[in-house]
Amino acid sequence: MKPNVYSGGDIDRAAFMRRDENWLLARYADPRCRLVPMHGTRALVRRANSLVRAALPRRGEVAGLAERCGAPLFLGMVGDEAHFALDLTQLPEAAAPPELERFGEFAELRGVGAVLPAGEAALLAYARGLTHWHRSQLFCGRCGRPTESRQGGHVLACTDPACGTEHFPRTDPAIIVLVTAGDRCLLGRQARWTAGMFSTLAGFVEPGESLEETVAREVMEETGVRVARTRYHSSQPWPFPASLMLGFIAEAEHIVPPRVDPHELEAAAWFSRADIAAFGEQGRRLPGEDSIARRLIEEWLHQG
Numbered sequence: 001m002k003p004n005v006y007s008g009g010d011i012d013r014a015a016f017m018r019r020d021e022n023w024l025l026a027r028y029a030d031p032r033c034r035l036v037p038m039h040g041t042r043a044l045v046r047r048a049n050s051l052v053r054a055a056l057p058r059r060g061e062v063a064g065l066a067e068r069c070g071a072p073l074f075l076g077m078v079g080d081e082a083h084f085a086l087d088l089t090q091l092p093e094a095a096a097p098p099e100l101e102r103f104g105e106f107a108e109l110r111g112v113g114a115v116l117p118a119g120e121a122a123l124l125a126y127a128r129g130l131t132h133w134h135r136s137q138l139f140c141g142r143c144g145r146p147t148e149s150r151q152g153g154h155v156l157a158c159t160d161p162a163c164g165t166e167h168f169p170r171t172d173p174a175i176i177v178l179v180t181a182g183d184r185c186l187l188g189r190q191a192r193w194t195a196g197m198f199s200t201l202a203g204f205v206e207p208g209e210s211l212e213e214t215v216a217r218e219v220m221e222e223t224g225v226r227v228a229r230t231r232y233h234s235s236q237p238w239p240f241p242a243s244l245m246l247g248f249i250a251e252a253e254h255i256v257p258p259r260v261d262p263h264e265l266e267a268a269a270w271f272s273r274a275d276i277a278a279f280g281e282q283g284r285r286l287p288g289e290d291s292i293a294r295r296l297i298e299e300w301l302h303q304g
């Protein structure tokens with residue numbers, strides 16, 4: 001099965017090497033190592049005609065830049081080239097710093113994810129998730145003291161030896177589900193979404209809950225529809241900022257008019273394949289092409 005956007009790629013995370021500080025220092029001291037510059041939620045990309053590519057300068061090409069940033073975060077190896085995410089969020093420049101100007105410009109990953117080569121979208125998503133976690137775990141959640149980066153950035157350890165808690169990157173599981181019944185599927189929309197967009201239902205997994213239970217609960221809470229059979233489809237990293245989407249197809253017991261929870265959704269309805277084909281004429285649209293939601297809907301459309 002084709003990997004979802006933001007997954008796949010050929011990076012070897014070399015997790016077993018993260019504890020070897022000398023090995024990491026040697027990789028980072030190599031001027032040929034690649035940097036993955038991030039600024040807030042944006043990644044450095046270069047555009048050439050209709051193509052978009054990740055801009056991955058070698059460390060030796062941007063002398064001085066690395067020294068102005070926080071600790072480099074080791075992402076892994078592509079062939080014999082080490083890749084390090086570099087968080088430039090602290091730098092005052094809204095645009096790319098001068099050293100990076102000739103390599104590209106910062107862009108929201110969601111805006112280019114579907115047109116980047118798959119491996120590059122996955123690499124940038126990985127860097128986005130890890131840098132976000134570093135910015136949001138500055139202090140120990142147990143004792144409140146500052147944390148410091150360890151193991152190439154994959155551990156943030158409390159600096160108080162009496163506490164010593166090690167924190168690991170957060171990835172929050174969320175289900176996303178296409179509910180079907182005969183020749184119809186159930187889509188909803190949140191008020192904050194782009195006008196006219198309808199998508200699959202989704203929600204976070206709660207403590208002590210199986211994925212199947214989350215699917216049933218979320219669909220019932222958001223629309224009042226009871227699901228019978230639930231089948232796993234595929235997963236997608238969704239570091240916007242820290243989710244892992246677990247995609248399902250579920251069959252509803254009956255087609256009942258959706259009873260929308262206004263705290264969750266603005267609208268929900270059953271749509272036939274013909275209804276969805278006419279979305280464009282009605283000012284409606286499907287979710288972004290980079291999303292697993294879009295894939296679940298598209299695959300169902302083509303089954304009919």
Ligand SMILES: [Zn+2]
Pocket residue numbers: 140141142143144145158159160163164165
């Ligand atoms: Zn602590």
